[in-house]
Amino acid sequence: MMWFWKIIFRLVGPYTHYALLSAMFSLLSVVFSLFSLTMLIPFLDLLFRQDIPLMVRPEAGLSPEALNEWSRYYLSGIIQQQGREGALMIVSGAVVILFFFKNLFRYMANYFMSPLRNKVVMDLRNAMYTRVLILPLSWFSERRSGDIMSRISGDVQEVEWSVMSFLIMMLRQPIALLIFTTALLLISPSLTLFALIIIPLAGYVISLSGKWLNRLALQGQQQLGRVASMIEETLGGIRIIKAFNAIGSTDQRFRAMNHDLARLQTRIYRQRDLGVPLTEVLAVLAMVSVIWFGGQQVLRPESPLDARVFMLYIAVFSQVIPPAKSLVSAWYNVRKGAASMQRIQEVLDAPELITESPQALSVPGFREEIRMEGLRFSYGDQEVLRGINLAFRKGTSTAIVGTSGSGKTTLLNLIPRFYDITGGSLTIDGRDIRMLRIDQLRALMGLVSQETILFNDTVRENISFGMKQASEEEIRTAARLAGAEGFIMELPQAFDTVIGDRGLRLSGGQRQRLALARAILRNPPILLLDEATSALDNQSEREVQEALRIVMKDRTSIIVAHRLSTISGADHIVVLEAGEIAEQGTHQELLSKQGAYHRLWQMQQSEHIPDPHA
Numbered sequence: 001m002m003w004f005w006k007i008i009f010r011l012v013g014p015y016t017h018y019a020l021l022s023a024m025f026s027l028l029s030v031v032f033s034l035f036s037l038t039m040l041i042p043f044l045d046l047l048f049r050q051d052i053p054l055m056v057r058p059e060a061g062l063s064p065e066a067l068n069e070w071s072r073y074y075l076s077g078i079i080q081q082q083g084r085e086g087a088l089m090i091v092s093g094a095v096v097i098l099f100f101f102k103n104l105f106r107y108m109a110n111y112f113m114s115p116l117r118n119k120v121v122m123d124l125r126n127a128m129y130t131r132v133l134i135l136p137l138s139w140f141s142e143r144r145s146g147d148i149m150s151r152i153s154g155d156v157q158e159v160e161w162s163v164m165s166f167l168i169m170m171l172r173q174p175i176a177l178l179i180f181t182t183a184l185l186l187i188s189p190s191l192t193l194f195a196l197i198i199i200p201l202a203g204y205v206i207s208l209s210g211k212w213l214n215r216l217a218l219q220g221q222q223q224l225g226r227v228a229s230m231i232e233e234t235l236g237g238i239r240i241i242k243a244f245n246a247i248g249s250t251d252q253r254f255r256a257m258n259h260d261l262a263r264l265q266t267r268i269y270r271q272r273d274l275g276v277p278l279t280e281v282l283a284v285l286a287m288v289s290v291i292w293f294g295g296q297q298v299l300r301p302e303s304p305l306d307a308r309v310f311m312l313y314i315a316v317f318s319q320v321i322p323p324a325k326s327l328v329s330a331w332y333n334v335r336k337g338a339a340s341m342q343r344i345q346e347v348l349d350a351p352e353l354i355t356e357s358p359q360a361l362s363v364p365g366f367r368e369e370i371r372m373e374g375l376r377f378s379y380g381d382q383e384v385l386r387g388i389n390l391a392f393r394k395g396t397s398t399a400i401v402g403t404s405g406s407g408k409t410t411l412l413n414l415i416p417r418f419y420d421i422t423g424g425s426l427t428i429d430g431r432d433i434r435m436l437r438i439d440q441l442r443a444l445m446g447l448v449s450q451e452t453i454l455f456n457d458t459v460r461e462n463i464s465f466g467m468k469q470a471s472e473e474e475i476r477t478a479a480r481l482a483g484a485e486g487f488i489m490e491l492p493q494a495f496d497t498v499i500g501d502r503g504l505r506l507s508g509g510q511r512q513r514l515a516l517a518r519a520i521l522r523n524p525p526i527l528l529l530d531e532a533t534s535a536l537d538n539q540s541e542r543e544v545q546e547a548l549r550i551v552m553k554d555r556t557s558i559i560v561a562h563r564l565s566t567i568s569g570a571d572h573i574v575v576l577e578a579g580e581i582a583e584q585g586t587h588q589e590l591l592s593k594q595g596a597y598h599r600l601w602q603m604q605q606s607e608h609i610p611d612p613h614a
Contacts, residue, residue, distance in 0.1 A: 007341060011120045018116035023175065025109035030176045032102035033319065034183055121160045128152050128347055136353045137418045138379070146229025151347055154224055155340035158217075162337020173323040180320045187313045188305055191294050195286060195317070217339035220264040225343075227261050230254055290317060354417055356438050361431060363440035366525040366556065368429050369393045370415060376423030377407075377414060384410050385579045388424070394525075397557040399567035401600065402576035408560045409530055411576070415558065416442050416528065445526045446519035452511040454503030459488055460495040462503070463517045470521055478521035484513035516548075527557040564601050573597065 012019060078087045132148065140148075184192040234241065234250065241250050294313065297305045375388035385407045392398050400408045413419055414426060417433055426433050433441060454462050463478055464470040475495065479485040487510055491497040503511045519527065529548075545566060548557075561567045568587045575582045575596045582596040590597035 007345070011123060012116070014123075015116045015119050018112045018119075021112040022109045022116065025105045025112065027175050027179075029102050029105035029109060030179045032098050032105065033176075034179060034316070035098055117160065121156060124159060124344065125152065125156050128156065128344060131348055131350070134352060134354075135347075135350055137413070138353065139350055144225070144229035144232075146227075146232035147225035148347070149232065150221070150225040150228040151343050154228070155221055155343050158221070158340035159337050159344065162334050162341070176323040177320060180316055180323075183316050184313065184320070187309060187316065188294070190297070191290060191305070191313060194293050195290050216264065216268045217335065217337075220261070220268050221340050221343055223257075223261045223264055227254075227257055230257060287314075287317065290314075354420060354438070357435055359435070360437045361435055363428075363436050363444065366394060366428065366444050370526075370556070370558075371427050371430075372424065373427075374424035375414070375421055375426055377410060377419065378422045383579065385414075387580060389581070390574060390584075392556055392558055394556050395554050396571040397552055397559065397569075398572045398574060399559045399561055399570040400574050400576060401561055401564060401567065401597070402582075403600075406576040407579045408576055412528055412530055412558060412560050415526075416445050416447065444524055445528055446522040446524040447528045447530070448512075448515050448519045449530045452503065452508070452515045454499060454506075454511055454514060456498065456501045458493075458496050458498055459491065459514065462499065462514055463495075463521055465518055467521055474521060475517075478517040479514075481520050482513045482517035484510070484517050487513075525555055527552060527555055527559075529557065529559045529561075531560060531562060564597075564604055575600070 078090060082090060129152065132152070181192065184195070230253070234254070241247060291314065294305065294310050298307055298310050370392040372388045372390045375385060375390075376383065377385040388411065390398075400411060402408055410419070414421055415433075417438060420434065428436065428441070428444075455465070459479075460475055463475050476485060479488055479495075487506075488494055488497075497505075499505050499514075503514065506514070519529075549569075557570075559567055559570065567573065570587070572584065573587060573590055574584045575590065577596055583590060583593060585593070591601060
């Protein structure tokens with residue numbers, strides 16, 4: 001658990017002033033609570049038992065006898081001046097005032113703890129979100145998005161309760177226990193020594209239960225991540241589920257998964273709920289033991305412990321039980337939260353494989369070429385690309401074609417450093433891209449991916465994504481060049497229309513044209529087009545291809561394409577097979593070779609319906 005405490009202290013560090021203020025008001029709350037108790041018993045003793053008033057100023061001291069003498073001295077003065085009824089009224093009012101200030105300071109302690117608690121959680125959630133943004137694509141390919149969402153939301157929420165429990169445990173309850181224990185030591189050292197032997201035994205029993213809770217909590221959070229992943233997959237694939245009549249089987253699978261989660265959570269709650277009653281039983285056993293031990297001393301004639309002091313001791317000892325119970329509850333929450341923090345830490349500690357060199361060079365622009373020499377790339381142990389030698393000259397268009405799984409998209413993703421090569425070299429204008437500033441490298445490029453990525457925002461915000469300074473005219477021009485302005489103006493609020501989650505209010509072709517407009521607005525020297533027209537019908541494709549021909553003029557364009565008819569006019573065509581270059585050249589040169597490209601061309605020409613979207 002040491003790692004957990006280190007993380008909490010690091011998170012709390014920037015907000016120490018809140019912690020100190022909360023601790024100060026907690027201290028005042030406990031002090032007023034103690035005063036309200038310690039003044040009652042001596043006063044009632046004088047008032048109702050009519051003990052002889054003490055009118056002589058006693059000597060100063062910290063022993064129980066000295067404190068009792070001082071209490072009697074002051075209370076005797078009140079009774080002498082005001083009479084017993086008047087004194088009763090004064091002391092009753094004093095007790096009310098003491099309890100008022102006790103609860104006022106308790107509220108102030110919580111008042112300053114609230115921003116501390118929420119700011120710590122805010123920082124933790126910010127750190128996770130930032131980390132998710134900078135982690136490499138390979139990290140996401142190995143994990144379910146629902147599980148990541150569960151960590152950012154559910155696990156962070158669980159840690160919030162743990163942080164709150166930890167802060168209560170560290171800032172309030174130890175102060176209360178320390179003050180009450182000090183008072184108990186002053187009242188009766190022998191009784192307190194006996195109690196300090198009993199209490200650690202109870203604490204050991206409770207700690208064993210906490211360790212078991214920690215293991216259960218980790219299993220529960222992992223299962224919650226799996227449930228969140230299935231929900232996310234269901235929302236993304238609801239059309240397929242309905243089309244394949246898989247509602248029943250999908251529902252059964254979710255119910256089984258949810259049943260396992262409910263079973264785990266039931267065990268967790270039962271284990272956690274055991275904490276308070278277990279603590280109370282052990283606390284009662286401790287108190288009964290103290291009463292038995294102290295009662296024996298009171299009954300002995302020669303004992304220095306009289307009944308009045310013993311009553312005061314029991315009253316103060318009873319105040320030790322609530323903070324002790326709170327400590328146990330907080331400890332259980334901390335143990336449960338530690339499992340969530342472990343899952344969060346896995347994200348925060350994930351290796352940032354795509355890192356920027358401390359000596360990273362600025363990128364003034366793109367002048368000559370992108371070059372690959374002996375390039376190799378592997379996903380883990382699986383080699384995807386090998387021996388790639390290519391040059392993408394400035395102002396030329398290069399198409400990359402091949403069958404599915406040949407490595408086309410992977411090769412494209414290496415250029416903006418979504419992945420790093422595992423062998424050979426990849427340079428821009430003669431400089432290794434790993435030695436360039438990542439933000440400036442990617443600023444040279446505009447990307448339209450095979451999967452159209454849009455956000456639940458307006459058309460305008462989607463087109464100007466990452467380009468907040470773009471003017472209205474520039475946004476409209478980009479939309480017009482992408483062949484999107486026509487359908488945009490037909491939307492209810494035109495450019496101010498919200499397009500829904502992932503743009504689902506638009507058709508596939510409309511979404512693709514918005515993605516094209518976004519890339520065009522960036523006005524980059526390098527265009528990366530990954531199946532950029534795959535979702536368009538014949539008419540739309542012709543319009544967009546014409547727009548792209550205008551946009552790609554004087555730009556370096558790298559195009560991954562499945563339909564060869566869309567890239568026949570490219571300056572250079574590269575055919576990949578099983579991660580290697582099978583052949584390369586112009587459209588006519590490759591057809592004349594009667595090789596891999598010719599076979600692909602013939603295959604597509606022989607299809608009855610070459611465009612599935614026509």
